[in-house]
Amino acid sequence: MQRRVVIVGAGLAGLTCAQELAALGHAPLVLDKGRRPGGRSCSRKDEDGRTFDHGAQFFTARDPWTATRVAEWHEAGVVAPWQPRGAHADHPEWWVGTPCMGALAEHLARELDVRCSTHVTAVTKNEAGWHVETRDSSFEADTLVMAIPAPQAAALLGELAPTGDTDACWAAMVRLSEGGAVDVLERKEGPFSWAAREASKPGRSTRPGEDLWTVHASAEWSQAHLEQPAERVAHELSAALADALSQSVLGAQAHRWRYAKPRVDTPVGCHVDADAKLIVCGDWLQSPRVEGALTSGRAAAQRWAELR
Ligand SMILES: Cc1cc2nc3c(=O)[nH]c(=O)nc-3n(C[C@H](O)[C@H](O)[C@H](O)COP(=O)(O)OP(=O)(O)OC[C@H]3O[C@@H](n4cnc5c(N)ncnc54)[C@H](O)[C@@H]3O)c2cc1C
Structure with a gap:
């Protein structure tokens, strides 16, 4: 029987985790309070339709797995290299979403079950797994993946949450x-x-x-x-x-x-509580940037496979 994983947070960590689980044949449900996926790697239009990348500006692909994914996204036309005038010379290659930073999250979300405008207000551990409460509905999960920033994870998980500033x-x-x-x-x-x-x-x-x-x-x-x-x-x-x-x-x-x-003091990839069937991921558990979110989401999916 298919195990149901609920992922809270459709930023790049949550979406990567969901994609990796989907690639293993699972069907995770991703909930996000925002109107669109992407979290801090997103774009915003002003009242006249001008688009700004007001969160993450660009990202790097230092590790080989990220580099492989970035090559796929480049091929798909959702990212491109960026060489701005005035940047210091000794940085690794900079990549941006096209036509805006939010395009990458939209691309990752397109074949996943992502429910936006869904604010998770409480998560409760019970014998069967997790009860996930939103503003107007609720979901049951065998395993809960929390892919949200540290203070927001702490507010929902209490003492089960790792700490982070x-x-x-x-x-x-x-x-x-x-x-x-x-x-x-x-x-x-x-x-x-x-x-x-x-x-x-x-x-x-x-x-x-x-x-x-x-x-x-x-x-x-x-x-x-x-x-x-x-x-x-x-x-x-x-x-x-x-x-x-x-x-x-x-x-x-x-x-x-x-x-x-x-x-981030010590990168750990993600936090796993096997007894509670809980995984916490996000940039704050790896490195404070897009690449950290991507690799943390991947680590969460790998650790979930170990938990089964
Ligand atoms: C101003 C700024 C500039 C940055 N510049 C760069 C840069 O140039 N390069 C770079 O690599 N990185 C940059 N970063 C960092 C990068 O944006 C993040 O590392 C990355 O996007 C984090 O992804 P994440 O999935 O871990 O978290 P997030 O993107 O924060 O995703 C978490 C998601 O959880 C959702 N959520 C939270 N609480 C709930 C809830 N209760 N219910 C439902 N959903 C919930 C949020 O809506 C959000 O979509 C920048 C960040 C900021 C803010």
Whole structure:
């Protein structure tokens, strides 16, 4: 009889775990509170349809398994290499989703049973496995995979959750007047630590007379401004960017990533509690980036196969 696995979280870790389980012939159910899959590796449209990659900017493929997957996705047209002007020279190859970062998650989700807009409000261990409660329904699972950030996992799992710390990040999506000779800015001081010109990424559409940029505030600035109104944050970050580029601001919005960047001390791949039939995965158990999420999701599927 088919065992039912419920995966909470359709970020890249949860989707990778689901894909790997599906490849083994299983049919995991993936639940996510967001309107689309992708979690922190996603894209957002403004009210006029301009697209910004406001979470992850690019990703790397350092390990051989990731490199193989990236080659497949490149072949499928959902990722492409990115060589922005102004980036430091000694980095591994940078990849981006096309036509936006969210495209990769959409691609991974397309043949899976992924239910978005499904907020998991409680998970309870019982003799048969797990009872998973959402805002308007519930599911039973033999095994539960939690593929959500550490603080959110702790809120649902209590003492069954491993511990982890995360830093917040304010992101601003900025429209500037056209111009500029660089595509990325990396800063060690000041309000923002990173800024990227959207149009420099492959497959993006452009509009005459404007340049779209995504700006990420530093961890310190984000923490100090965590509870500030988004309008004020958008104003401050866009002004700092415009100043750095000598361009003018045409408009800006801000998004707060409360659980943006985990602090990973010891990479473990994933956390397994065999007695509880519980697996926890996500970037925070491997490395604080897309590649960490992908490899953690894969590790979760491998460990699940061992649990059976
Ligand atoms: C601003 C920013 C910039 C970044 N830049 C880069 C970069 O340039 N390069 C790079 O490699 N990485 C970058 N990262 C990190 C990268 O985005 C993450 O490492 C990766 O996307 C994490 O994937 P994940 O699946 O582990 O978690 P997530 O993407 O966080 O996925 C977790 C999912 O769980 C869902 N969820 C949470 N709670 C519940 C619940 N109760 N019920 C249902 N669903 C729930 C969420 O909606 C989410 O979709 C960046 C992250 C941020 C925030």
